[in-house]
Amino acid sequence: MLIALDAGNSRLKWGLHDGAQWIEHGALPTSDAARLGETARGWPRGADCVACNVAGTTIEAIIKRSLSTHGLTPRWLRPSATACGVRNSYEQPERLGADRWAALIGARSLTSGDCLVVCAGTATTVDWLDAAGTFQGGLILPGIDLMLASLARNTAQLPLAEGSLRTAPRNTMDAIVSGCLNAQAGAIERMFRPLPASALCLLTGGAAARISDALTIPHQIKDTLILEGLRRFALSR
Structure with a gap:
């Protein structure tokens, strides 16, 4: 099972993938990120978890804390020069939004x-x-x-x-x-x-x-x- 989270400026989106398809997904206001722990109670402990965040370091810390109580440790997608067959030609690749980078990687898979x-x-x-x-x-x-x-x-x-x-x-x-x-x-x-x-x-x-x-x-x-x-x-x- 894979858990994916996208922390945007307005909404925190999440999805569960069973290896074949997205079996569940949802969202809550980013301002309510502390409530993520309530949702995570139903997720399998120790599952693979990956996330991206453009909402700032405070939100990232809240997400980490909320998930840790359920045995989940997210790996964070950070913009880079290359990833998953996509090359980033931004003048400063690390300044590209992580959500944009994830969307480009997703598009390349389609x-x-x-x-x-x-x-x-x-x-x-x-x-x-x-x-x-x-x-x-x-x-x-x-x-x-x-x-x-x-x-x-x-x-x-x-x-x-x-x-x-x-x-x-x-x-x-x-x-x-x-x-x-x-x-x-x-x-x-x-x-x-x-x-x-x-x-x-x-x-x-x-x-x-x-x-x-x-x-x-x-x-x-x-x-x-x-x-x-x-x-x-x-x-x-």
Whole structure:
């Protein structure tokens, strides 16, 4: 049994893999990381455990402490120059987010061609993995919820919108939501444009389904992409 954990800025995601498939997965707010021990009571003691973290050293320490009471010691995926057939061309490879690195490794296990890897969470990241397995670079932009919150916080007359995606919005709520979603889709599609016609776009993260509705390029939603990258990393060790 393998336990994989992804500590993001907003959510702490986890999954259990039995060697054939993900048999269980879930999430809790990262701010409630101390509650991970309650969930871990049902996990097999001494199981292989692998994790990545972009939420800071305090959260990492809480996760370690919560798991140790159940006989679990996570191995941490850290960004590096190479791992699992993926080469990191970041100017400083260690500065790449661990979740982005895990997603790229997960994507490489799904395709051997060019791929655009989109992680849609608190921030949206858009990363190009080429057919040779080289991470060529990528974008970071505010996630959809951050965009919506920024408009509500910094303008006098715009609310925190709960509208819908429309081709030609005719009310403020729809105009805000459609604008933010189209901004996300536009960044993704501009990044996708120079890739070969056979390229694949993979989306993961809490906002993946909302962004999917705005995209006009072929794409797939892979909810466990980061967990799959962690699993591949664990198997390589």
